[in-house]
Amino acid sequence: MRVLVTGGSGRLGRSVVATLTERGHTVTSVDTAPPPPGTEGMIADLLVTAEREDVFTRARPEAVVHLAGIAVPFASPDLDTLSINARLAWAVLSSAEAHGARSAVAASSPTVYGYNTPSWRPRYLPLDEEHPVTPWHAYGLSKAFIEQTVAALARTAKSCTMTCVRPGYVVAPEEWEGAVTQQGHTIAERLADPALAATSLFNYVDARDAGDLFALVIENPDRVAGGQVFNAMAADPLAPGPVDALLPKYHPATAEHAAALADGRAVFSSRAAREALGWNPARTWREQVPAEVRDALERR
Ligand SMILES: NC(=O)c1ccc[n+]([C@@H]2O[C@H](COP(=O)([O-])OP(=O)(O)OC[C@H]3O[C@@H](n4cnc5c(N)ncnc54)[C@H](O)[C@@H]3O)[C@@H](O)[C@H]2O)c1
Structure with missing residues (x-):
């Protein structure tokens, strides 16, 4: 398929572009930032x-990964986060339909559940796609809006x-080896200090595993419902043991x-993706971190 990936120069986008290419798709990456060295991509502001x-006229996508x-809470002024994420989703997804794409998938975030406030109280654990969402910060709210945008457009698509x-x-693959992650620390530091991973309820996913799910979703439009939401988390928590x-x-x-x-399961369930698409995240932190990181945790 011809696939358009927006944000293809980003942390997740790079792995999604690589995964889709490996799976035989013809991928066009578009971003305001240049593509990684040695790769190609269009530079455009999608707003x-x-x-x-x-971009859509030249790429003629059969599928769009938005x-x-x-991508990070509190990284930008709240009004920018709300406005940019909300407008981008409407613009890109409605363009996908208008230009004849057969499937389009947008990145949301587990922050829609609304954890990290004293008042947050889950109805049950693990958190699955049926659990209510109660966002509280601008980023989480922008992602809830994206989910509603997808549902709204799906009604008339x-x-x-x-x-x-x-x-x-x-x-991302290089982050297992010690490159700094999204929050400015390494995975080894996140594993050693539970306070760091606790802010995301110990969730994580290998970028390549996430790429596989984005691929499965667009490759199998007949196996998903319009407006459906899929959690995409590793099956275990990012912690040396169970997190009960x-x-x-x-x-x-x-x-x-x-x-x-x-029993060591993650705080989040990705049941919907497993049931609809057979997605099982292949990579766990235990196999991905260097042996010395694993050994140091075991000695503690
Ligand atoms: N990284 C994570 O842990 C994580 C977790 C959950 C959800 N997500 C979501 O996944 C998506 C990708 O995350 P990421 O970590 O790769 O973020 P990133 O910041 O590395 O990549 C996002 C890309 O979008 C591009 N972009 C922003 N505005 C644009 C515009 N107007 N036109 C074209 N390009 C534009 C940026 O230049 C950037 O390269 C985001 O939607 C993010 O909210 C990420």
Whole structure:
């Protein structure tokens, strides 16, 4: 398929472009930032109508993976985060339908669940796609808006199946080896200090595994429902052991349900992707981090 990836120069986008290419798709990456060295991509601001139209006209996508946007809570002024993410989603996804794409998928985020406020209280654990979302910061709200945008456009889309994927804390291949992650620390530091991973409820996903799910979603529009949302997290938590005791330490309101995590499962369930598409994240932190990181954790 001809696939357009927005935000293709980004942390997740680079792996999604590589995964789709490996799977035999003809990929066009578009971003305001240049593509990584040795790769090709269009440079365009997708919020500028003429530039967006030019991208879609030239790429003629049969499928669109929409990743572009402000990707981190509190990274930009709130009004920018809300406005840019919301407008980009509407613009890109409606262009996908208008230009004849058969499927389009947008990146949402687990932050839509609304954790990290004292009032947040999960109804049950693990958190699956049925669990209510209660965003509180501008980034989480912008992602909830993106999910609603997908659902809204899916109601009238004639030929394009529109869905959302919520990747966990994305770990790119070089980050397993020690490169700094999205939050400015390494994976070894995140594993050694539970306070760091606790802010995302210990979720993570290898960028290549997330890439596989984005690929499966666009390759199988007949197996997904318009407006459907898929969690995309590793099956285990980013912590040296089960988090049934650790999670309530940082999020006391989870205590009531935390026993469900005693077998070492993640705080989030990606059941919908497994059931609809057979997606099982292949990579765990235990196999990806260098041996010395694993050994140091075991000695503690
Ligand atoms: N990295 C994570 O842990 C994570 C977790 C959950 C969801 N997500 C979502 O996945 C997507 C990708 O995340 P990422 O970590 O690769 O972020 P990133 O910041 O590395 O990449 C986003 C890219 O979008 C581009 N962009 C922004 N505005 C644009 C515009 N107007 N036109 C064209 N390009 C534009 C940026 O230049 C950037 O390269 C985002 O939507 C993010 O919210 C990421």
